[in-house]
Amino acid sequence: MEILNFAETKKLLLKYKIPFCKTEIFNSKEKAQGFAEKIGFPVVLKVHGSTIFHKSDIGGVKTGIKNKEDFEKAWEEITENSQLKKIEGILVQETAYGNELVIGMNRDSQFGPVLMVGLGGIFVEVLKDVVFRVAPISKAEAEEMLKELKSYQLLQGFRGKPGVSIDAIATLLANISKLAMNEKKIISLDFNPIMANEKTAEVADFRLII
Numbered sequence: 001m002e003i004l005n006f007a008e009t010k011k012l013l014l015k016y017k018i019p020f021c022k023t024e025i026f027n028s029k030e031k032a033q034g035f036a037e038k039i040g041f042p043v044v045l046k047v048h049g050s051t052i053f054h055k056s057d058i059g060g061v062k063t064g065i066k067n068k069e070d071f072e073k074a075w076e077e078i079t080e081n082s083q084l085k086k087i088e089g090i091l092v093q094e095t096a097y098g099n100e101l102v103i104g105m106n107r108d109s110q111f112g113p114v115l116m117v118g119l120g121g122i123f124v125e126v127l128k129d130v131v132f133r134v135a136p137i138s139k140a141e142a143e144e145m146l147k148e149l150k151s152y153q154l155l156q157g158f159r160g161k162p163g164v165s166i167d168a169i170a171t172l173l174a175n176i177s178k179l180a181m182n183e184k185k186i187i188s189l190d191f192n193p194i195m196a197n198e199k200t201a202e203v204a205d206f207r208l209i210i
Helices: 006-015 029-039 068-081 139-147 152-156 166-182
Strands: 023-026 043-048 061-065 089-094 099-108 112-119 130-134 188-196 201-203 206-209
Touching: 006 023, 006 206, 023 029, 029 043, 029 068, 029 089, 043 068, 061 068, 068 089, 099 166, 112 139, 112 166, 130 139, 139 152, 139 166, 152 166, 166 188, 166 201
Parallel strands: none
Antiparallel strands: 023 089, 043 061, 043 089, 099 112, 099 188, 112 130, 188 201, 188 206
């Protein structure tokens, strides 16, 4: 098993209309910094490689990069931390805001692609508030999955906090279902987090395993 390279990952996300934060991959610090300045600080840097399944564990993720000085320091630290790994490059990504969700897929030998959705953070890690479905699913079935979450009320808005676009999340889930059904080489995928707000739902971190 290995992680799909960034070029192929991006190609699939675009093909199946899966929105994701502005992201590009670089091996040149100067070009990477130019892209960061183009999309605007703060940005995030992440190492990307076919065998790096947990980027944070090796110090391969730096967030809250506010300026050129922060950028240079973060780039050097990630480069040093990953020097013993086979890397494809370093991702430069815009900072996304919103409510965190997680969507995953595992290809079961008996049932085929099984989709999972839940709220991110403690809702997944501690409360285990997730819902599963065997693909394929329609947009209407995706909405039903969301309604089954114990924390669904938080998605609708709670105590003055704005809700998120259920329509955008359901569309995203349905499109991920299409990807899972059509792209047999994808053994599993992990979109965590997905940042959702009142208008959109965008993938902020992605891992497609082949």
